[in-house]
Amino acid sequence: MFFFLLPVLAAVLRFANDSDLIRRLKQREPQAMADLYDRYGRLAYAVIYRIVRNAAAAEDLVQESFLRIWNRVQGFDEQKGALGPWVLTVARNRAIDYLRSLEGRLTQNAVALEKLESPGLFMDLESEILNIDRVRVLREAFEKLNPNQRIVIELAYYEGLSQSEMAERMKQPLGTVKTWVRSALKVLRDELGEAISV
Amino acid sequence: MSCEELRDLYELYALGALEAEETAELDAHVARNCPTCVPGLKRALATNAVIASFVPDVEPPSRLRRKVLAGVGTGLSPRWGWMGAWATATAALLAGVLWFGIEDRRTASELAATRQQVAMTQMDLARVQQALQFLDEPETKQVGFGAGQPQPPRGNVFVNPNSGVLLIASNLPPAPAGKIYEMWIIPKSGAPKPAGLFQSQQNGSAFHLVPGPIDTSVTAAVAVSIEPEAGSATPTKIVIPPVAVGGM
Numbered sequence: 212m213f214f215f216l217l218p219v220l221a222a223v224l225r226f227a228n229d230s231d232l233i234r235r236l237k238q239r240e241p242q243a244m245a246d247l248y249d250r251y252g253r254l255a256y257a258v259i260y261r262i263v264r265n266a267a268a269a270e271d272l273v274q275e276s277f278l279r280i281w282n283r284v285q286g287f288d289e290q291k292g293a294l295g296p297w298v299l300t301v302a303r304n305r306a307i308d309y310l311r312s313l314e315g316r317l318t319q320n321a322v323a324l325e326k327l328e329s330p331g332l333f334m335d336l337e338s339e340i341l342n343i344d345r346v347r348v349l350r351e352a353f354e355k356l357n358p359n360q361r362i363v364i365e366l367a368y369y370e371g372l373s374q375s376e377m378a379e380r381m382k383q384p385l386g387t388v389k390t391w392v393r394s395a396l397k398v399l400r401d402e403l404g405e406a407i408s409v
Numbered sequence: 410m411s412c413e414e415l416r417d418l419y420e421l422y423a424l425g426a427l428e429a430e431e432t433a434e435l436d437a438h439v440a441r442n443c444p445t446c447v448p449g450l451k452r453a454l455a456t457n458a459v460i461a462s463f464v465p466d467v468e469p470p471s472r473l474r475r476k477v478l479a480g481v482g483t484g485l486s487p488r489w490g491w492m493g494a495w496a497t498a499t500a501a502l503l504a505g506v507l508w509f510g511i512e513d514r515r516t517a518s519e520l521a522a523t524r525q526q527v528a529m530t531q532m533d534l535a536r537v538q539q540a541l542q543f544l545d546e547p548e549t550k551q552v553g554f555g556a557g558q559p560q561p562p563r564g565n566v567f568v569n570p571n572s573g574v575l576l577i578a579s580n581l582p583p584a585p586a587g588k589i590y591e592m593w594i595i596p597k598s599g600a601p602k603p604a605g606l607f608q609s610q611q612n613g614s615a616f617h618l619v620p621g622p623i624d625t626s627v628t629a630a631v632a633v634s635i636e637p638e639a640g641s642a643t644p645t646k647i648v649i650p651p652v653a654v655g656g657m
Binding site: 248269271277281293295326330349364371375399 | 417420421422423424425426427428450451452454455456457458459460461462463464465466467468469473474476477478480589605606607620621622637638639640642
């Protein structure tokens with residue numbers, strides 16, 4: 212059921228860079244916001260919908276995400292900033308915050324998510340990763356994960372669970388869950404590392 | 410913990426999915442701009458963004474584009490197809506040729522300034538329309554602040570459980586370069602929640618709308634602070650003290 216979004220992602224990644232769009236957003240050009248939505252709206256909606264699984268909530272969260280981008284773009288560097296990862300991170304985090312609030316899991320992690328979407332963090336990201344060939348490598352690596360590895364990765368990425376929360380949800384010892392998480396991330400890292408070093 | 414030990418945690422840290430102790434360990438490395446951990450974290454942010462997008466494609470409803478643009482107060486122009494776009498572009502080109510032929514005394518900078526002014530006017534108009542719609546809703550309740558005091562900011566906060574919070578203020582000078590105003594929604598218990606960044610006009614007027622439902626039963630107040638232009642996770646310097654909206 213996954214990866215149907217790849218063509219959309221590929222289309223986005225074909226944009227050489229977003230620097231002109233960022234500059235226009237910072238200058239508050241109304242059309243720039245429309246262009247931002249046209250470029251990333253579908254991706255953001257799909258990511259949010261996967262997490263919250265509720266169309267009405269997903270619409271509100273997309274709005275909230277783009278409002279946040281609009282309000283914080285002044286701190287974004289148009290030369291060094293990676294707009295796509297920032298938009299996707301903000302969208303994913305808004306959905307995770309929503310899920311946590313529904314489940315009464317609002318903890319210090321909410322502050323952590325805010326901190327981890329600061330525009331300054333999205334400067335000088337490795338451009339090799341943001342390339343459609345590398346995305347395919349990551350996708351293939353994702354497919355290589357065994358069922359337990361895949362479950363823990365999905366719980367981390369799409370539900371925002373910590374490893375102790377995963378252990379509780381899966382009724383497994385914390386040590387076992389940590390092993391699954393680390394081995395899964397190692398598979399993804401190793402495959403990506405090999406692809407980049409080729 | 411050493412950088413080598415933290416290496417396995419970069420992705421979970423970037424996802425906000427680490428336990429508090431591990432988060433604190435990595436926070437310390439990030440705070441001192443650790444030459445190993447910061448690049449590792451940036452790589453994890455890029456990887457995470459890609460992995461997060463490994464989801465089924467879902468078409469958003471067409472109304473969402475309008476809602477997003479209205480939410481930030483920009484124009485509500487519909488998305489045209491390629492034919493429309495070409496027709497518009499052609500018409501614009503012809504108009505441009507005629508315009509420059511007749512009005513050749515006008516400089517490019519004057520034209521750009523006019524275009525910018527039109528865009529700003531459209532943006533302001535959209536914001537005003539949005540605010541009027543918000544104010545017109547029967548569930549919207551109002552509370553004033555700063556009345557009778559000439560110097561501090563004064564105005565009103567409007568709260569609608571279904572539509573959000575609207576701040577209309579005056580006497581709020583534009584935030585200086587590198588700074589911006591940030592609204593906070595203060596729950597009855599717990600820390601203030603960031604509710605968006607905004608700038609005021611040259612004449613000191615400002616309005617800021619936070620769209621979306623708000624649970625008024627757990628909300629105590631709304632406040633505004635001045636922050637670095639990227640915003641903050643906690644208020645730094647309050648410029649509009651908490652305006653009580655509980656029980657509205």
